[in-house]
Each structure stands twice: as C-alpha cells, then as structure tokens.
Amino acid sequence: MIKKKYIDGVQDLFNNLGGYENIISFTHCMTRMRFTLKNWDIVKEDNIKQSAYATGIKKNPGGNEYQIIVGMDVSDFYETFCKINNYDIDGKTIIDKTLVQNKNTNFKTKQVEEISAIKSKFRVKGFANKCLSFISKVFSPIVYPLIGYGLLLTIWSLLTVEWNGDGTSASDSVHFFNQFADILNVLTSTFSLFITIAVGYTVFKAMRCTPIYGILIAVVLTAPGLTNMGDVKPQEGQTILGQFPSWSLFGDGVSYPYKINFNGLMVPMIGVAIFGGYMERWTSKISNTTAKNILSPVLIIAVTFLFAVFIIAPIGMLFTNYLSIGVNWLSTNYIAKYIALPLLGALYGPLVITGLHHSLTPIILQGQASYGATIIQGLCTLSNVSQGVATIAFVVLNRRVKQLKELGVSNGVSAIVGGITEPSLFTVNLKHLYPLIACSIGVFCGSLVLVASNTFALQGASSIFGYLMFQHKAPFATGVNTWAGGGFLWGAISIIVSCVVTFLMTIILGKVKWFSNRSRDLLLEDFNVDIFELKQLSKKEFKEQHNKK
Numbered sequence: 140m141i142k143k144k145y146i147d148g149v150q151d152l153f154n155n156l157g158g159y160e161n162i163i164s165f166t167h168c169m170t171r172m173r174f175t176l177k178n179w180d181i182v183k184e185d186n187i188k189q190s191a192y193a194t195g196i197k198k199n200p201g202g203n204e205y206q207i208i209v210g211m212d213v214s215d216f217y218e219t220f221c222k223i224n225n226y227d228i229d230g231k232t233i234i235d236k237t238l239v240q241n242k243n244t245n246f247k248t249k250q251v252e253e254i255s256a257i258k259s260k261f262r263v264k265g266f267a268n269k270c271l272s273f274i275s276k277v278f279s280p281i282v283y284p285l286i287g288y289g290l291l292l293t294i295w296s297l298l299t300v301e302w303n304g305d306g307t308s309a310s311d312s313v314h315f316f317n318q319f320a321d322i323l324n325v326l327t328s329t330f331s332l333f334i335t336i337a338v339g340y341t342v343f344k345a346m347r348c349t350p351i352y353g354i355l356i357a358v359v360l361t362a363p364g365l366t367n368m369g370d371v372k373p374q375e376g377q378t379i380l381g382q383f384p385s386w387s388l389f390g391d392g393v394s395y396p397y398k399i400n401f402n403g404l405m406v407p408m409i410g411v412a413i414f415g416g417y418m419e420r421w422t423s424k425i426s427n428t429t430a431k432n433i434l435s436p437v438l439i440i441a442v443t444f445l446f447a448v449f450i451i452a453p454i455g456m457l458f459t460n461y462l463s464i465g466v467n468w469l470s471t472n473y474i475a476k477y478i479a480l481p482l483l484g485a486l487y488g489p490l491v492i493t494g495l496h497h498s499l500t501p502i503i504l505q506g507q508a509s510y511g512a513t514i515i516q517g518l519c520t521l522s523n524v525s526q527g528v529a530t531i532a533f534v535v536l537n538r539r540v541k542q543l544k545e546l547g548v549s550n551g552v553s554a555i556v557g558g559i560t561e562p563s564l565f566t567v568n569l570k571h572l573y574p575l576i577a578c579s580i581g582v583f584c585g586s587l588v589l590v591a592s593n594t595f596a597l598q599g600a601s602s603i604f605g606y607l608m609f610q611h612k613a614p615f616a617t618g619v620n621t622w623a624g625g626g627f628l629w630g631a632i633s634i635i636v637s638c639v640v641t642f643l644m645t646i647i648l649g650k651v652k653w654f655s656n657r658s659r660d661l662l663l664e665d666f667n668v669d670i671f672e673l674k675q676l677s678k679k680e681f682k683e684q685h686n687k688k
Contacts, residue, residue, distance in 0.1 A: 142215050144559070148192030149220040152207065155183040165230040167217040171197070172207040179205060188347075189272060191279075192216065195347045276345035277409065278500045281337050288330060289599035289608050295323040300611045300625075331403035331508040335361055338405060342412035348419045352436075356415050356443050357401070357408065365400035399452040403508035405501050406462070407447075407455025414451075415443040463509035466502060470514045471619045476590040484518035484586035485579040488526055491560055492569060503598050511614030512595035517630065520596070520605030521585045522578070524634060525641040527554030529574035529581070530563040532645035537658070539673040542666045558602030571661060573654040577644035585637025592622040592629035606630055 156162055156174060161182075163175040176182065179198070187193050187207065197206040209216045221227065225234045298309045298320040306312075310320040339357030343350045366384050385394040401408050418439045425431035469479040490496040499515060506513035527550075534547035550562035568574040588594075595617070599608040609630035613621045622629055648654055662670050 142219050143553075145192065145216050145219040146223055148190065149216065149223045151190060152187065152192065152220070153224050155186045156205075157181050159233060163231075165217075165220075165226075167209075167213050170208060170210055170213055172209055172213060172217060172220070174205045174207070175203055176205050189269075191272075191275065194276070194344060273345055274498060274500065277338060277341045278504075280341050280344075281334065284333075284337075285598050288327060288333075289597040291323055292327045292330075292597055293607055293610070295320055295327055296610055296612075298323070332361060334405065334504055334508065335402055335408050338408050339412045339415075342409055343416055343419075346413070346416035346420075348416040352415060352419060352439050353412050355440060356412065356447075359440065359444055360401035360408070360411065360447055362400070365398050367400045367402055396448045397453055397456075399448065399456050401447070401452070401455075403505075404455055404459045405505045405508065406459055407451050409501070410455065411443060411447040411451050414446050415439060418443055459505060459509075462502070463505055466506050466513070466515070467510055467617055470506075470590065471593070471617055476514075477587065480514055480518060480590045481583045481586040483515070484521055484589075485583040487518060487522035487582065488560070488564065488568070488575055488578055491522075492564055500598075507598055510616045512597055512610050512617075514590060514593075514595055516596040516598050516601070516605070516608060517589050517594060517633070518582070518586055519601040520603075520608070521589065521634060521637045522582045523558045523560050523601045523605075524555050524603050525578045525581045525585070525637045526560040526563045526568060527551040527556075528638045528641045529578040529645050530554065530567045532577070532642045533567050533571060533574045533649065536646055536649045537662065537670055539676075540662055540666055540668055540670060543662065555603050558600060558605070571654070571658050573648035573651070573658075574645050577648050578641050580644050581637045581639075581641025584640045585633040588629060588633040588636050592626075592633070593617075593619040594621055594626040594629045594633065596626075596630070603634075606634065 152172075153162075156176065157178065161177050163177060165172060165174045167173060182205065184196060187196060192209060193207050194210060195208040197208060198204075199206060217230075218228070221230065226232065227234055298316050301308045301311075310317040336354055336357040339353035340350045341353070343353030383397045383399065385397045387393060387395075389395065401411070419435070422431065422435040422438050425434060469475050487496060490499075496519075499519070503513050503515050503519075506515065530547050530551035534544055534551070537543055547567055550566060554560040554563045564575070568578060593613045595610050595613050596605065596608040597610065599605065606627075609626040611621070611625040611627060613619050613626070649658070659670050662668060
C-alpha cells in the first residue's frame with residue numbers, strides 16, 4: 140500500500156543510493172531497510188543522513204548490507220519504495236523501468252517535481268536549515284503521543300470544569316465521573332516530565348548517539364532532590380535566583396550551584412542533551428577498549444550533569460522563565476495580543492514554506508508546560524485548515540479545469556483533515572499567490588476571535604481535529620478568563636471565521652486582473668487549457684466539449 144507521506148522519501152533514497160544501476164536487492168527488518176549494493180562509494184550519505192525519512196545509516200561489510208534506519212513504520216516505507224520505484228515486493232525484480240523514468244507516471248508527477256523545486260527555492264539554507272532540521276527530528280517522534288495526551292486531557296477537562304460555579308462539574312455531580320477523572324488525572328499529570336525525558340532521548344537519537352544516555356541524563360536532572368522552578372515564589376523585591384535552594388560547595392556564604400529541576404525546561408534540556416551527545420562522541424575516541432567501556436558512561440553522565448547544574452541551569456531557568464512570561468504576556472495583554480498573535484497566525488503559512496514553523500514547537504511545548512495550554516497551537520490549526528480551504532476556493536473559481544479539480548480537492552482535503560499543507564501550499568496557494576494572501580487574511584481574522592475570547596489549546600493535531608485540543612477554560616496561571624460559552628464554542632467560531640474569510644477573499648482576489656492574468660498563464664502552462672476561453676463557453680457548450688474529451 141502506498142503512503143503519500145513516503146513518496147518523496149523513497150524517491151530521494153532511490154536516487155541517493157544510485158538507482159537501478161547500483162541497487163542489487165533489498166529487504167527490511169523491524170526498523171531498517173537493508174540494501175545489497177554494487178558500489179558503496181557512490182552513495183550520497185550526507186543527503187541520506189540529513190533527510191527526514193532516515194534516522195541513521197549502519198554498514199555491515201561482512202554481510203554486504205547497507206542499512207538505512209527508518210523506524211517502526213519501515214514496512215510501510217518498504218512497500219511504498221517498491222511501488223514507487225516499480226520493484227516487486229521481493230525487493231529484487233524490476234517490473235518496468237520505463238514507468239519510473241516517465242515523468243508523467245502517477246507517482247513521479249509534475250506536482251512532485253514542482254514541490255521539490257519550490258521547496259529548494261524557499262527553504263532556509265545553511266546552518267539555519269540544519270538547526271530547523273534538527274528541531275524537527277527532536278520533536279517529530281513526540282507528536283503522536285502528544286495527540287493522545289491532548290485527547291485524554293480534554294476529556295479530563297470536560298469532566299472537571301465547573302460549568303456554572305463551584306460544585307457544578309460532572310466529577311462533582313456523579314461518583315463514576317469523579318473516579319474516572321481521578322484515573323485520567325494520573326495519566327495526564329506527568330506531561331512536562333514525559334516531554335523533558337523524551338527530549339533527552341530524541342536529541343541523542345537525532346545526533347545518532349546512544350538514546351539511553353539521553354533518558355538517563357534527563358531522569359537525573361528531574362530527580363526529586365531538585366527543585367521545580369514553579370515551586371519557588373520570591374516575595375516583592377526578591378529575585379528567583381536569590382530564593383532558590385542551592386549547594387554550598389564553595390563555603391557557607393556562597394550559594395552555588397542551584398538545585399534546579401529540569402522538569403518542564405524544554406530549551407535548556409535540549410542544550411544539555413546536545414552537550415551530552417558531544418561528550419559521547421568525544422569519549423568514543425578513547426583508543427583503549429577497556430578504558431573506554433569504563434570511562435565513557437561515567438564521563439558522559441557526570442560531566443553532562445555538572446555542565447547542566449553549573450552552567451545551563453541558571454541561564455536556562457531564567458531564559459525559560461522569561462520566555463514563558465513573554466509569550467504569555469503577548470497572548471493575554473489587552474493590546475499586544477491583538478497585534479502579535481494574529482500576525483503570527485497570518486504568517487504561519489509563509490513560515491511553513493521556509494520551514495521556520497518548526498521553531499515554534501519548543502515555544503508551544505514550553506508554554507504548555509509552564510501555563511497548561513497555549514493560544515499559539517490554535518493558530519496552527521486555523522492556518523492549516525484555512526490553507527486547504529484556500530486551495531478548494533481556487534478550484535471552485537477555476538472549476539472548469541478538470542485536471543486542477545482532481546489535484547486541488549485532494550490537496551485541500553489533505554490540509555483540512557490531515558494537517559498536511561505542503562501540497563496545497565506549493566502547488567496552488569504559493570504558486571498562484573492570491574490564495575496564500577487570502578489565507579493570511581482569513582487566519583488573521585480568525586486569530587482575532589481566538590485571542591479576544593482567550594481560547595487556549597493543547598499541543599496536538601493541527602488539522603480540523605485540532606478543534607478537540609481547545610480547552611473550555613483558559614488555564615488559571617495565565618490570569619485571563621475565556622469568554623462565556625467556553626473554548627469549544629469560540630474555537631469553533633474562530634475556525635469558521637477563518638475559513639469563511641479565506642474562501643471569500645480567495646474568490647475576490649481571484650477576480651483581480653493581475654492575479655487572474657497570472658493564473659491564466661500558469662494554468663495554460665500546466666494543463667494546456669485557457670481558463671478565459673473555458674469561462675466564455677456556455678454550460679451546454681462546455682458540457683459538450685467536456686464529453687468529447
């Protein structure tokens with residue numbers, strides 16, 4: 140079965156391995172694709188290592204196996220690799236080379252080529268691109284568990300929220316709901332701890348180091364003997380560092396280093412884990428095997444811990460503290476929230492085009508860990524759904540182009556239902572420009588409703604199902620209250636406003652002469668049809684012409 144999300148990856152891997160001329164056969168195990176190749180030297184290893192589909196490369200010269208580590212979904216990747224590149228499922232037999240070489244094949248279509256070309260043009264390059272790719276690898280494995288967590292927490296919120304004053308929640312009224320809410324509370328109360336430890340694991344994995352060290356370091360830095368940042372409440376005129384518990388290694392008068400618990404400190408934890416990964420790489424260079432086996436674990440864990448508590452902890456705590464405060468201020472201030480967040484929502488689509496949207500993930504998770512939820516996640520939902528609506532509106536405006544209808548509707552639905560916006564963005568919205576502008580206007584309007592009503596959401600699905608992530612009430616720590624009716628009502632209204640404005644603005648802008656002339660030229664180039672001529676035909680004439688084809 141072909142999985143759309145793997146199509147680009149399997150084509151990229153096929154080319155980087157040298158194609159038919161170099162691939163002899165292949166198979167897979169639980170997590171890896173195992174290739175038998177003619178010449179290992181021509182493989183473009185750097186491209187594979189930097190890709191999203193591979194988490195590493197393992198070579199087994201003795202068994203003549205070149206292994207690509209894909210993950211637990213390797214069977215789907217393998218089957219897609221066979222189908223796209225026209226191999227039989229045995230991984231040896233080539234069914235028909237000409238189908239792959241033909242640019243008009245169902246899979247390697249002009250659309251795929253265009254997406255790759257536009258991505259290359261707009262993506263951030265160089266060191267910034269490596270940073271964004273690294274962030275993506277760190278947080279991508281956590282996304283699906285977070286969706287499950289978000290749904291559980293939403294159910295818990297519905298059971299415990301006081302709909303009409305004290306004692307009016309479902310858990311207060313019904314014994315079964317009370318007990319069930321307690322069970323859900325156990326499942327959801329360790330969110331920040333899970334994320335912190337998971338980040339340690341995924342950073343080590345992204346650096347192709349030993350993930351168990353990442354887990355161990357994260358567990359040590361979240362130990363009960365350390366103090367959570369939120370547990371220290373400085374009085375007026377006091378600083379948080381001045382009141383924080385600490386060790387006195389350098390005498391009773393010197394309070395340093397601080398006993399800072401990294402639970403919920405996402406960005407500092409990433410920095411510590413990166414340092415730990417480099418420590419592992421450094422210790423791997425110890426030539427004596429016995430010494431390496433003894434010293435490596437001690438140095439990796441101990442030195443990384445000391446680096447964390449002496450250097451990263453105080454800097455990271457202050458950075459995280461004020462980052463969270465700053466984002467919450469932008470989300471709740473009666474003036475700033477109407478400017479900053481709507482602009483962020485309007486620009487989210489362009490951020491996806493450049494890949495910079497990955498930089499928001501740590502901010503969303505940090506805000507959720509510090510305050511319980513964030514408005515930014517709601518903006519992502521509005522933007523992704525509206526990108527799909529803009530594409531469908533473009534198709535409606537140019538509905539007489541049959542080929543466009545087939546591509547556009549499927550791409551639009553992928554964005555709305557699956558939250559996968561790249562096909563919509565790169566083949567329609569960015570290419571024809573005005574759907575992207577219309578979407579930004581629509582999301583800006585929907586975001587105004589979202590921030591005005593103080594509707595917060597949990598990190599999770601960024602599609603239409605992101606509606607389930609909205610919270611009935613704003614978290615208490617944010618200091619604001621959601622409007623009457625609750626977050627589910629105003630979240631739905633914000634989505635509707637965003638989609639309706641996006642749709643209408645796409646239709647309106649599409650009738651602007653400059654945009655319509657530009658789209659005419661692009662559609663003529665893509666599908667060899669003149670949309671102006673098609674629009675001049677009566678319904679009867681168009682139907683007769685369509686039937687002839």
